[in-house]
Amino acid sequence: MKIAADFSQREIVHSQTLPWVPSPMAGVDRRALDRVGDEVARATTVVRYAPGSQFSPHVHAGGEEFIVLEGVFQDEHGDFPVGSYIRNPPTSSHTPGSKEGCVIMVKLWQFQPEDRTHVRLQMNAMGKVALPHTPGVEVTPLYKDAIEEVALYHFGPNASLHFIALDGAELFVLEGDITEQQDPLGRHSWARLPMHHAVAITAGVKGAKVWVKTGHLKDVDNQIERVSGA
Missing domain, CATH: 2.60.120.10 (Jelly Rolls)
Known part of the structure; x- marks a missing residue:
């Protein structure tokens, strides 16, 4: 799958005008901003977790970077409210979800492979x-x-x-x-x-x-x- 995959071009996306597309995990929907790949992809996405939804435990082989836009994102490392900026480097793992629901902007597979720096900022x-x-x-x-x-x-x-x-x-x-x-x-x-x-x-x-x-x-x-x- 390719979305906005020509990186020589200027791209503008008003994410709130896009429809929510169900992910493979029930209760988790997505709005794609750019993407190269299928379920394993270099991607920039707005993701919505319904209250009580959760992804299965997984490893981020290519790293994950995200901002919490609404609600509270949660995993075994803590609760991350609006304004949280998180970097989970390659080889890191977690079980993401949200008790009350949340919206995040997330970027996948965009780290240097040797990066092992965790960042958790409010x-x-x-x-x-x-x-x-x-x-x-x-x-x-x-x-x-x-x-x-x-x-x-x-x-x-x-x-x-x-x-x-x-x-x-x-x-x-x-x-x-x-x-x-x-x-x-x-x-x-x-x-x-x-x-x-x-x-x-x-x-x-x-x-x-x-x-x-x-x-x-x-x-x-x-x-x-x-x-x-x-």
Whole structure:
């Protein structure tokens, strides 16, 4: 299966307009943002757990990264409410579910194979620092390695951010609304911007919080190759 699989193209998806598609596990539905592969896939997905639903225990051979958007996500490692940012590296395992129900944005098979770093952060409780030479924009760093950098950007009303995404970028709007170039992105909208794209973000009148990942698209061919060999 291929969804938005041409990584040289700019992609915009308003996830809340997509239908929910049942997964193989009862009570767990999905909205695909991008995907290369079938059940084992390099994928970016919004996933909804019905109250009391649970996946079977499994190992994440290619790693798993997710943000809790609504409700409380749970596994044997803890309870993770809205604003949680989690990285479960390759070879990690868990039994995910939710007693009250939840919605997450999750990315699979997008780690470096040697990565063994667990990350469990509550973004809503973290500090932020002003972005130099960018009035009205503050940033909360979340993760950085040799390939990628992940951060939460806080935009004040009408604030703007411009940069060149030399190795690609990905945006997911958590609160408020923005435009990227001339395209509006509201709550839970997603953008994948190709390498060398001139990123131009402007927040709406109420500001915005945007999850931003950069650098990772330079490794996308290797990610797909690892999925194919799984």
